[in-house]
Amino acid sequence: MFFRHWKATAWMGLLSLWALSSTACQPGLSPDEGNFEEEGLSATAPAELVSCTGVPAWNASTIYNPGDRVVYQGSLYEALVAIWTADPVWGTASGWYKLVGACSGTGTDAGTDGGTDGGTDGGTQGDTKAPTQVTGLRSTGVTTTQVSLAWNAATDDTGVTGYLVFRNGTQVGTTASLAYTDGVLSPSTQYGYTVKARDAAGNVSVASATLSVTTAQDTNPNGSWHPSYVALGTVYEPFTGTDGFFTKVNPLFPAGKRLDYGYLYLNGGSQISEWHSRAVRLATKSKEQGMTPIFVVYGIGGNTDSPAAVWANLQSTSFLTQYFQGLRDVGQTATSIMGTGRVGYVIEPDTLGYVQQQYAAQYGGDPAQMPAATNAAYDSGVLQRGVDPSFPNTLTGLVQSINYALRKHTPKAFLGWQLNLWAAPGAPGTGIMHSTEVYGFEAGKTRIQDNARANAGFALKAGVKYGGAEFISIDKYGLDGAGAAGANPNDPASSIWFWNADLWNNYLLFVRTLKDTLSLPVVLWQIPAGHINGTSRRSPTAYNASGVFPNLDNSVQRYEESASPYFFGDTLTLSGNRLAYFSKNVWNDPKVSVSGSTVTWGSHMQEAANAGVVAILMGAGVGVSTRGIPQPGASPEAVPTDGYYWITRVQDYYAGPVNLP
Template sequence: MGRFSLLALGTAVAVTAGLLVSTGSAAAAGPAATYRKVSDWGTGFSGEYAVVNAGTTTLNGWKVEFDLPAGSAIGSFWDAAMTRTGDHFTFVDKGWNGTLTPGQTATFGFNGSPGGAAAVPTSCKLNGKACDGSTPDDTTAPSIPQTVRSTAKTANTVSLAWNASTDNVGVTGYEVFRDGIPAATTTTTGATVDGLSPETTYSFTVKAKDAAGNLSAASAAVSVKTDAGSQPPAGWHPPYLSVGTVYEPFDGTDRFFAKVKPRFPAGRNVDYGYLYLNGGAQIGEWHSRTERLAGKSKANGLTPVFVVYAMGGNSDQPSVMWSNLQSTSYVNQVFGGLKDIAQTATNIMGSGRIGYVVEPDTLGYLLQQYAGNYGDDPDRMPAATSGAYDSGALVRGVDPDFPNTLTGFVKAVNYSLKKHTPHGFLGWQLNLWAASGAPGNGIVHSTEAFGFEAGKQRIVDNARANATFALKAGVGYAADFTSIDKYGLDAMCAEPAQANDPAKALWFWNNDLWNNYLLFAKTLKQTLSLPVVLWQVPVGHINGTTRPSPTDYNGSGAYPVLPNQSQQCEDSASTFFFGDTFTATGNRLEYFTRNEWRDPKLTVSGSTVTWGPHFQEAADAGIVSILMGAGVGTATRGVPQPANTSAVPVDAPTDGYYWITRVQEYYARPVPVG
């Protein structure tokens, strides 16, 4: 629900102040990792590694692995992500400290037990080579794959083959590129690229790789046009940019929708209502929650969307996700639950649409914490996909044989949901914080950290890195969209102390930062060839609005000021997308009138600021829907939820009806989408 993103960014801000340092003259010819024991108290010890780039080129990511004596343990660790296999420990950079220019050093540390003279790492490797830099570099790339050709094709797939490459040490595999984007990896001389559109011409190239990571130059391109066939089912989203809300159905929401219905344009309503389905022990609640959301959505004219948080086991711990992904019994339980959700919702909705936002944060955690151990290749990352067949959701010999890899797991999830939801649509959620290269306060702030043009390029590169990993992981297989969130908490619920100086806040974005966010979304659309659904976008608005409120909602004709207390906090999301004119002074005026994008929709007159609506710009970026609402209990609520703050009636929103009014006004003339 976005909880990790704030934690990660906060940590980055604290650490980047002094972690990356220049080492001056280099003592080795290339990168090296040096260990020192900081302290030893007999029953335990504290150790630290310094990863030094003593070479002449930038080091893009590092992985340090070593052995400890049998029976050793590592408890706490910092400034790196750790995995363990027996007595072998692997530490990978955190993303923000992974890029080392020549002369820079990154450090990480850990506390282990027991202590003593034997408590010293052995067999240390840095990125697969001896930590002292003594392993000779293999810099010879394999030969270029020859005679790339198409051996078969359908409306949605192209099968390719080529002649084998050679290498001075040995070829370990091949990477297939579709229109310059990684599309498949294989250890053989053939591959099938899926997730393609009918009657579309694609250009494919192949590169060979060796154990040292050397890639050959690209092969000659081969162009293949897919066969004719039916497009994905039409109508999964309206012909206009639609809006949805978090929706926890109870009697308060019934009364709320009855009250606001008369003010919607004829035939209109909020299009989507989404509900969280958490994993772990809460899988047992999926059936009843599905019945409630599907039943109430149908009654109120909404399309139900299930946000499936299964693999985290109702936690925000990467290690839990990773462990659950390897557990056949847990995967079995998840797929059984997914099958029940799909069938239960379909029985209620009939021919009505049913949506899924799949596994928020999961791919982000895996990219950030574990992918580096597997060459950033989801086809090499293990997963207990076989549990899907044990659950009965998939049938061996009837359904496709998805492998026990992350890519196999992703495709199995998509296939299973589509199999059991004939009128379903789905997309995996990606994260702003997952890929490396972001400044400490987040990728959207790159234009502030690196300059406007360089910052925009950093955003594009980061989005491509996210999308490229997701594409390799199979998110495009039988999918209808991809999704990104902002954060599940309104900006001033997260940092109320920054209300008078919003430039210091991580999440109180100005117009420039929102345009950066649209650039990120646009890059996802271009890279994945899937439309984008924004999800978990806060409903809060900037105080000082000059817009009158309908007296049906506020008898005074004015919206109440959000006090930046629990469930009643400012954010700038509604102001940006719906547009508004508001007053501001001091630091707030300066910050909210910044306009490096030269956005013609931002104007200022004295202390009065106008942000025009940005639904058209969102549509131009490839966004087809914006799902808005609270991701955590203290966030501002545009639609009532159980356990409202005592300051607000149980059947009322906590934002003074601002958000629902703006939705109603927008639906009078919604923006078309393709």
């Protein structure tokens, strides 16, 4: 049995495997594939290491090409020692390798079946000959965000069934044709492409020669920070689990399409020391996946959820000195990795909300009268007195200085401050979205609009638009609706955050009012990723062999949520309180219909676009949330906790994204 993290137990694993393989090429000596699954490894990993004698020697450089069959002359022990010597973290960078004790050229497969394959399935299991190398790789079209490729057909004794496309060494797509379009790239950026051919037996050719292609220059950089459609993004904590996740799901995206954004938190306090490494990880991995990185700067709270901590840190020169130095380093680090590619910032969730809620009244609701240690921007050396603008020691001055510093040290930045649903007064105890339930439909809508204007008005006085900020951001809540605030999934009408379509329509009314008041587009952030049980949506069998999405059991990291069904659309079979609640349609929404126990919500992406939404960033906001993509701490580490529902809906959406007005 191999080990998931074999770096830590390498020599024990090497010795045990050596005992299995000291006599090379004996059929049946390979580890059982079931053991791989038990250890969280793939039984059909992207490459094979074959330990044999009397065959060509292993070329050390090819072990790192996923998809290659690698042959080593000598015992398996010697092969593993060679790999360990060449790269001590082998397995974490490029995926796991299937280990089989088999001889090349014997016409047998010495896997778990003892080498008897090659009969009833037409012999493909006995086929060990890879297709010829792909030649003629060329670019047939380049834009600022897309590269179109074409190549000559490879040949094979049993026939080529498909081609694997790699960008900068990472597989980004699979196609049966001789062409592929890779999209969601950064302007003026060089990418290296290779293509491999695969036959019916799973044999993969060596990689083609690398083709270097540079995307076109962005001729309108200030007006093209987002795509022309409602874009999607995900919380993205890069680690080996997300590498494995994207390797699995990328081939199921429509050709040339990927998630637009990946976002990562920069928490304050002692965690400011981690900002540099997090900037490196997010920028590197986002670029690798064709996404634009967005940093959620969550620093002023000092990694607490305390209004008092926010207020104290706003007036602490020592705290803000470290904060500004961290912002400068993140901007410079991400820019050095992204080159001319863009870098986004969602700035300070909850900060303006706590200040408005707890402290604004004693200063007449005027951020320009509220104290803040803006001088730290200059004391830190991030801004220069007499050279950069002179920002006052007020909340407005601090907000403006943060915008200015991010732009100064991230030349291709796009940014926006995050506002809160709960910051302004006037909401019922259950929250502003429930106003239509408490005050009546029309009066409730008016209260929602007034509340949004109060939020937007305070933000405007605080200087959030300074320097030409590109957007304003609003969240929902970090935890899925069925898990938040003691929700009862069987009685969702009693919950605060498990919303039906009426409450989501209230939410878009709030969003539209923000957009109209601030004259800025809106980025929805931290939108949860669970789904409602009872979905009739079929799962790709690549994700769930049954073709059915598993029900979420409403335990930690497996909670139901209604955001994805609302925005992407869904048809649900429900009963009892759940049927009554999710059938409600006080808004007379034409995209909500009910037939017996079946409730259908049509996609509301167009309604989101009409409300001013240009991007929806989804994902777990707190550790117990349901994960649409893996995050550290989930098990198995490469598997999302929602049964692949969210990523399936994303892939469906990208087949025909909704254009912006």
